[in-house]
Amino acid sequence: MSDTSGISAAEAVYRHVKDRVLTGELEGGRMVSEGEVSGALGVSRTPVREAFLRLEVEGWLRLFPKRGALVVPVAPHEIDEVLDARALLEGHAAADVVTRPADLAALVDALDAVIGAQRASHDAGDLRGYTEADVEFHRLVADAGRNSLLAGFHRTLRERQQRMTAESVRGRTAAARTVLDEHRALRDLLAAGDAAGFGRALVTHLDNTHRGGRTR
Template sequence: MSTTGLPQGAVPKLERPGPLRDRVYEALLELITTRALQPGQHLVESELAGHLGVSRQPVREALQRLNADGWVDLRPAQGAFVHEPTEAEADQLLTVRTLLEAEAARLAATNASASAIAVLEEMCAEGERAVAADDVDAAVAINARLHAKIMELAGNTVLAELAAQVDRRVRWYYTPVARQRGRQSWIEHRDLIAAIADRDGQRATEVMRAHTEHTRKMYHDREKK
């Protein structure tokens, strides 16, 4: 499967300003993390350039950077392919995510104001509406925003920086199981927000740990089918 078969409307517009190679990199990374470009898919420079409305040179530079960052595999005499994560890679990444987010939940329970909790509750309601409408892309995006907000409320800059390094890969792994996680994921979010609102750091830690572990297990169960 080559890049010709991108879903209708999947290609993001290139934002200005900024170096063209950086904007192409961000556009391709978004297509990969949302799985508009699937793991193992052949990436043809000329086709990608056509989709993005640019020359082949910034696409080539972006693919080289994506290869260095582990998102794309460059194979001699074959070309570029979206990286196919191994089970070990996914397990390691999602385990680290559990550690970071459990600590963030504990700290958020200490630091969150009433107005911040109201923001979390509105995000959760948005996510529930997305699930009810079977809008997987929206549910994934809102899930990422909610987790990022909890990380922000933790108030730990180093923790936030570490979480940002794994955020996009978490989205990459979460997208295939988002529909299956469905409503249950948002029930868990409600429990988490309640623990934060109650200032119960231990409970928030436990709920977040269980929540992220459910996603990790479901991803692995899916890969084994």
């Protein structure tokens, strides 16, 4: 578990379990017990119970008395809704930023740095770093548009995006490399000022990553 100094035991458990859900270590459909978590972290069951209740409210867990907690799977309709929203928001931002050469150049430089960080995480087998870089790549695009409301909504999808990406590439080296290649292609389309091409490639990229290349 990461540094938990200065926070309550319940908060530490909450962060630990949620992190494992977001990185795919706790896969959707798996049951996890209070005893399992309390034993792993060296805390009593009381803070575990508090953390589980909080995670249930947020929709990550579903509690079953005397049995434990079910990690709620990502539903197919949730995948569709998240991807549709992201395609619209990022496509809109791309169409805006390509009209501003200086801002576009700054975005491309930032994307280069993120792609480099994501590749380094991939090579090191760091799934958390890889998925965080994936989120950052798409956040940069969404934030490049001049609509703060749309960018803010895109940020609310951050945790769902991280979890979906982790589940899509975990243990699948070829899929993880494909994401990197497609990020580079998306970056190149933006650098060329091709917002329409970016929008089409983005939809394909999201389908490939989260639907295995299969549209609805």
